[in-house]
Amino acid sequence: MAPITRAGRPRPAGGGLELAVWYLTRLTGLGLFVLALGHFLITHVVYDPAVQHAKWIVDARWGSLLWRTVDWLMLTMVIFHSFMGVRTVLQDYTRGALRATLTMGLYLVAIVLFALGTLAVASLKAPVP
Amino acid sequence: MEYVQYRGGVGMLAWALHRVSGVAVWAFIILHVFDIWLSGVNPALYDDVLALYASPVGRAGETLLGAALLYHALNGLRVIVMDFWPAMTCYHRQLWYLVWVGFVGLGVPVAWVILGPIWTGGG
Numbered sequence: 001m002a003p004i005t006r007a008g009r010p011r012p013a014g015g016g017l018e019l020a021v022w023y024l025t026r027l028t029g030l031g032l033f034v035l036a037l038g039h040f041l042i043t044h045v046v047y048d049p050a051v052q053h054a055k056w057i058v059d060a061r062w063g064s065l066l067w068r069t070v071d072w073l074m075l076t077m078v079i080f081h082s083f084m085g086v087r088t089v090l091q092d093y094t095r096g097a098l099r100a101t102l103t104m105g106l107y108l109v110a111i112v113l114f115a116l117g118t119l120a121v122a123s124l125k126a127p128v129p
Numbered sequence: 130m131e132y133v134q135y136r137g138g139v140g141m142l143a144w145a146l147h148r149v150s151g152v153a154v155w156a157f158i159i160l161h162v163f164d165i166w167l168s169g170v171n172p173a174l175y176d177d178v179l180a181l182y183a184s185p186v187g188r189a190g191e192t193l194l195g196a197a198l199l200y201h202a203l204n205g206l207r208v209i210v211m212d213f214w215p216a217m218t219c220y221h222r223q224l225w226y227l228v229w230v231g232f233v234g235l236g237v238p239v240a241w242v243i244l245g246p247i248w249t250g251g252g
Contacts, residue, residue, distance in 0.1 A: 008144075008147070008208040008211075008212060011212065026208075026209050026212065029205045029209065030209065032202070033202050033205065033206065036198060036202065037198065037199070037202055040195055040198055041239070044191060044195065044239065044242070044243050045239055045242050045243075048183070048246065049179065049182045049183040049187070049188070049191070050179075050183040050246070052179060053172075053175075053176050053179060054168040054169075054172030054173075054175045054176055054179075055172065057165075057168050075162070078158055079158075082151070082154065082155040082158055083155070085151050085152075085155065086151075086152060086155050089148065089151075089152060109159070113158075113159060113162050113163075116162055116163065116166040117162040117165065117166065119166065119169075120162075120165050120166040120168070120169050121165075123169060124168070124169045
């Protein structure tokens with residue numbers, strides 16, 4: 001039974017993959033509430049954008065394996081959450097061949113972006129601790 | 130489905146803002162993952178992009194981004210509360226006002242910090 005709320009996407013009644021996406025969107029949403037807001041505060045309040053040169057990223061942010069792990073976790077969650085969210089928007093406003101094409105394009109961009117982000121966080125050379 | 134979503138009033142406005150802010154943050158994330166990738170492969174070019182972020186126009190943009198992120202995060206909690214505790218849907222309006230209390234309470238000081246260097250000459 002899907003409770004009628006005026007807030008978000010109703011819980012898919014059919015179960016399966018769509019229901020899993022629905023739950024995962026909420027789960028990643030909770031994770032990102034901490035990770036994304038925390039990230040924004042670190043990069044805009046704790047540190048000013050003016051100091052965050054490429055060298056600063058190597059020295060201060062990604063000199064630690066823990067922060068790389070946290071940032072990669074955030075990357076994974078944000079790619080799923082945002083691209084599945086845009087997929088819901090596409091499903092609301094498009095049909096047929098256009099929807100199929102745009103959805104495939106969306107998945108392609110998501111995969112490329114996830115690969116780029118993973119490459120960046122995993123391959124950046126940091127000073128040996 | 131449209132019937133549920135387009136009843137109008139506070140509920141629809143909360144939903145529409147959630148959608149618009151979500152798409153806005155999504156668009157920025159495409160740019161942001163790309164610029165962080167640049168920091169590894171072309172640090173000099175990344176530093177040029179960073180100068181743009183630290184400029185007055187960049188700071189205004191980041192304030193808008195932060196506003197979209199903060200609204201989406203707070204209203205997202207409201208959505209989750211009502212999804213898993215349907216009885217709270219009766220109080221969806223009060224919950225939305227609570228979202229705005231958090232938005233102003235947290236958002237205004239952060240906006241002050243981000244925009245400050247425009248006037249003090251830093252950044």
